Amino acid sequence: MKDRTIQILKRFIWSDYPVTLDELSEDFRISHRTIRNEIKEINEFLANQKLPEIKTIRKRGMFLALQLKERTKLEPLIDEKNEFDYLNREERIFDLILAFSLSEQPIFLYQKESEYQISKSTMDEDMRRVRTILLRYGIEVLSMPKQGIVLKGSERTIRTMIYDVINQAIDNLQFIDESEMGLTTLEKQLFRYMPKNILKKIDQVYHQSISPREDIYRNHSVMFTAVWLSRYFRQELIVTSSWEIADSVQNKIRSFIDQLCRTLAVRPPTAEINYIVFMLETIQTGSMSTSVEWVQAQLLSIQLIQSVEQATKIPFSKKEESLHEGLYRHMAGLINRVKSEIQLLNPLKENIKRYYASIYLAIKKFAPTIEAITKNELSDDEIAFLTIHFSTSVSAINQELKYTYKAVVICNHGIATGKLLAENLKELFNIEVVAVLSSGEMELISKLDVDLIFSTVNLTYQELPILVLDPIIKEESRQNIQEFLERNKQVQRLINNGKDSxxxxxxxxxxxxxxxxxxxxxxxxxxxxxxxxxxxxxNKKELQPMLRDVLKQSDILLLEKCPDWECAIQSVARPLLKDKSIEESYVKAMIASVKEFGPYIVIGKHLALAHARPDDGVNKLGISVATMAEPVVFGNEENDPVSIIFCLAAVDSFSHLNIMKSLIELINDETKINRLAQCTTVTEFETILYEESMKETQK
Incomplete structure (x- = not known):
């Protein structure tokens, strides 16, 4: 057995109580899935030795019940063995898939039977499972005379399958360490087909070309590049590529591939270079080469922040700028990845689910909105990556904020005793006691701004949660109070300690x-x-200008006569050209983008947002709007025809956030869009457009 497997077995041998998956995962720094696989391997070993197996005890964990004589028999066995003589089924299946995909020599099943020292019937079952796995990717397994086992399917799909299978099998690949110590059997199998020195060279070039930082995207990028190279070395090529534009993209990823090819002295064809550059851009965050990705990432990030804040009650808007910056860059890569059916494996997923459950579930609830754009389901791993961005903000927010509970104390032992209980609650649990009352004064509770009741006497009160406890808080009472507060966490109040500057x-x-x-x-x-x-x-939310701060009366055009969508974009851009917010190149970029990517700028029913990237010719933040005398068809079946078109000129990724939020509100208010489209004066248009913000101001 592997060293780690032996250590896990020893943990069970000498444990007098059940051990949970969480404890093992934390102690050995591996996922629940890997722990289960290790225990399965241990149980196979124990069964072969005719010893009891590790059993699951419901709601308590797992336990290995051994008699003294059984322990005595087991100890020398595990001290002698460092490796199983044979691969288990999971390891054999992994080896078979890699051999079929990456081996430079023909693979014949009779050779594998001999190598694994298994029977033909066992090999038949292994192959049945291999075929089932590969069929999920649309890949067939064929046996050809003289060629051995051959995979039949799209070359792009085969590469994605290899990458996915490796990620699913190996939690956190370490290919830089020279030592072979601590390598799992699966890692050793991988390095058999994908030499470690090649992985190290790829990583070194990545370090020089893209980023010296160690991060999870780096490992994924290096591994996918290694898969690409391995298939290229086998001369399994992509003949044509639909991503020809990648050939002209001069960025860090393209530099990385160019330098890698020089280092390895290889010259892949243009289609292969275009392919790998595009695929790595889907893995890297912030790789937004088009205005389509830019606006989708912007809109989704704003909507996601709003949705998570509403669901969790955590004030993410207090750190909105930094959160949005990282989130929208990540979102762009995520959209590309999921569209291309490539999703990253997140080794921290289980811990994220455990420690940031409320945020994770809020994002999972929002996932269908993202999936409507990607047309593919979002994996739990990708949801966990999004959760990381929010959890980072939580840490920053918690440095500035604290929470409290507002409560009333009911005590019949005298006012002094009641006040002592109130002070102890405040000191130990940060509870603000608004009043100390007797049971005869309970009618006053409804007039107080409180959420909880602590009482030294048994009583009932339907409207608020009650905890009955002794006047003096003893050690054993603290746990009861903590559990009571945890059960009623939804009523805690937020206090901002930071002085607003x-x-x-x-x-x-x-x-x-x-x-x-x-x-x-x-x-x-x-x-x-x-x-x-x-x-x-x-308050960065206040610093970002509102729509009414940027949209001047001269930026509002009413009842424009435009025969087509191209004319509509040119018309709405006129005010921004006039005040030099944008250059003519920006207008051309907006039109070219729609011609290339379709009517993506139609973001809601009868509503369009014309835009391009900030570096396409924006001088300063600006926005303009035009209503159409006759609605214009853009080619968006769901939301055509367009009666209102906005033109946004953004200088960065955050200064226009409040403007985008206003547009998102419009997307969800078709009635308001129809009213705006019928306006005949600018004053009327402004009144309707800002009516909600006016109500807020009056409050």
């Missing part, structure tokens, strides 16, 4: 302007960083 931020910006300076995006971000560094808290 938003006004000071504005004053500094005004000083820069009055002294003749220009507040560029670089200065804006540098100032934010300076405030953060000095613990000066600013």
């Amino acid at each position: 938003t006004d000071l931020f504005y004053e500094v910006l005004d000083l820069i302007k009055t002294s003749g300076g220009i507040v560029s995006s670089e200065i804006y971000q540098s100032l934010e960083e300076a405030f953060d560094k000095n613990n000066l808290k600013i």
Whole structure:
């Protein structure tokens, strides 16, 4: 057995109580799935030795019941053996798939029978399972004379299958370490077909070309590149590629591939280069080469933040800028990956589910919105990656915020005893006791702003949760109080401890302007960083301009006569061209993007958002809007014809967030869109457009 497997077995041998999956996973730093596989292997070994197997005890964990004589028999066996003599079925299936896919020599089943030292019937069952696995990818397994076993299917699909099978089998591949110590059998099998020195060379070039940082995307990128190279070395080629545009993309990924080819002295054809560049862009976050990806990632990120905040009650808007920046870059890569049926394996998935369950479930609930764009189901691993972005923000938010419970104490032992209980609750559990009452004063509770009741006497009160406890909080009572608070976590109140320095931020910006300076995006971000560094808290939600702050009356065009969508884009862009928010190149980029990718800018019923990337010719933040005298057809069957079109000029990824939110609200309000489309004056248009924000202001 492997060293780790032996250590897990020893843990069971000397444990006098059941051991849970969570405990084993945490101690050995491996996933639940791997633990189950290890236990399956251990049980096979124990059965062969005619010893009791590890059993699951419901709701308690797993336990190995051994008599003293059985322990005595087992100890020398596990001290002697470091490897099983034979591969188990899971290891054989993994080896077969890799051999069929990556071996440079023909593979014949009779040779594998001899290598594994198994019977023909066992090999037949192994092959049945291999065929079942590969059939999920649409790949057939054929036996050909002189050629051995051959895979029949799309070359792109075969490469995706290899990558997926490796990820599913190996939790966290370590290919940089020189030592063979601690390698699992599956890892050793992989290095048999994919030499470790090739993986190390790929990683070294990645380090030089893309990023020196160790991260999970790096391992995935290196592994997928290794799969690509292995198939290329076998001369299993992609003859044509639909991603020819990749040939002209000069970015870090293209530089990485070019340098790798020089290092290995290989010259793959153009179609192969285009293929691998595109596939790595789907793995890397922030690889947004089109305005389609840009707007989809922007809209989905804003909607996801709103949805998760609403579901969890965690105020993510307080860290919205930094959260949105990382999230929308990740979202762009995710959209491409899922569309291409490539989803990353997340070795931290189980821990994320466990420790950030509320966020994970909120994102899972939002997943269908993403899937409507990707046309493929989002895996739990990808949901866990999204959860990481939110959990990082939670840590930052919790440094500034604290939570409290508002409660009332009911005590019939006198006011002094009641106050003592109140002070103990405040000191030990951060509970704000609003009042101390007697049981005869319970009618006052309905007039108090409280959520919980702590009582020293047995009583009933239907409206609020009650915990009965002794006036003096003893050690054994603390656990009961903690469990009571946990059960009623939904009523906890949020307290912001940070002093708001938003006004000071504005004053500094005004000083820069009055002294003749220009507040560029670089200065804006540098100032934010300076405030953060000095613990000066600013409400970044307030700093981002609202739609009404940017949309001037001169930016509103009513009842424009446009025969087609191209004319509509040109019309709505006129005000932004006039005030030099954009260049003519931006208008051309918007039109070219629709011609290339279709009517993706139609984001809601009768509503379009014309845009391109910030680097296509944007000088400053701006937005304009035009209503159509006659609705225009863009080619979007679900949302045509378009009666209102906005034109957004964004300079970065965050300063227009509030504008985007306003547009998202419009998407969900078809009645309001119809009212706006019928307006004949700019004043009327503004009144209807801003009516909700006006109500908020009046409140």
